[in-house]
Amino acid sequence: MKENREIALAMEEGRRAGRKMALATVVRVKGSAYRREGAKLLIDEEGKMTGVISGGCLEPDVAEVAKQVMADGHPVMKRYDLDEDLVWGLGLGCPGTVDVLIEPVSWNETTSEADVSRSSDGKGVEERGFAGKEASS
């Protein structure tokens, strides 16, 4: 599970450099697939990729979708049905359906240090002070 850390470090580096990025995450797998839920691929505006979400057959298309996501700031859920839609790969896919969520990477504040252990208001679950929704801008 070093992969998540590598994604986080690449995100940090991209933010420092002020590059736009999109994060693709496998959120659902039906049938067979090379990677399972939680696999991530980070793509920046220069096309640099970190991480692996398939045996290589999804990455090129996901990178195309990521360009659009970076441009307009809206997330996209893309379903790959590897029985029929495998038009770009080398016939490497496994028979299965993979849903990939492709989101713009954005923070709603320029906080480089998130305080992950701070209690919001010290009350119970019912009274918890959830912060507001994160706007994707």
Place this chain on the structure above:
Amino acid sequence: MNVRNENGRRNPGKDPFAAWTECLKEEQAAVLCTLLAFSPSPGLPSGVRLFIPENGEPLGDLGDEALNRLAVEWARKKLDTLHPQSETCIFSLPGGRQAEVFVDVNLPPSELMIFGAGHDAIPLVKLAVQSGFKTTVVDPRPAYATEDRFPGARIILADAGLWEERVIIGKRTYVVVMNHHLERDRVAIRLALNSPAPYVGVLGPRSRCQRMLEALEKEGVTFGEEKLARMYNPVGLDIGAETPEEVAISILSEILAFRKGCSGGFLRGRDSIHQPVRK
């Protein structure tokens, strides 16, 4: 509800995604819930998230109090299991509403703690380090417990008298006892079975292990069934291992199988590769 400071802007440092990223970087246990769909409202919500660290308070909002509560409960339950997997869940809410949420789990690296720095620990440490385990070797013998012999591992050069302050075993620490020394094995077993370690492998035949447990009993140290259920002896998968390298493969394979709840047999003929057959 929104936490806003006086000028109406959201609290900086209160961003679930930033908190999650920090956790990934620091390799801490946490869950990030991302809303994918909320019936009856159509469309893909944008960046609606709830971050739940293993140690600490949740942060963020899925847009519905009941859903927040369900997600936090679910995340906590997942983090209590040995090797939780990320998944998309459907939560049913009052009034017939449904929410589809992607629950992403981040775990710290599993730890392997090996008692005994003999020649057969060398290939086990090597394999474990390659497989991403944070690996520790504990042995009181300075000639054996060296960084040269165990690259990539942390060395604790200490006998049992110092363990209490130096050896920390957590709920994601897998333990293997392989001192080839009855006395040292016995104290290591005692420590490991009384720790939160989910798995305690003991090298050697059953008769030897039994003898050590009997010796401990004479000292007045007994373990309930629950504690003993975590002991794996003889250690490893049944692959006919003989050399230290083969034994290392056998032991590490057992730990990997145990971690995911897999049976450790042949995959041949199995319809599904990734669905563990629960033991």
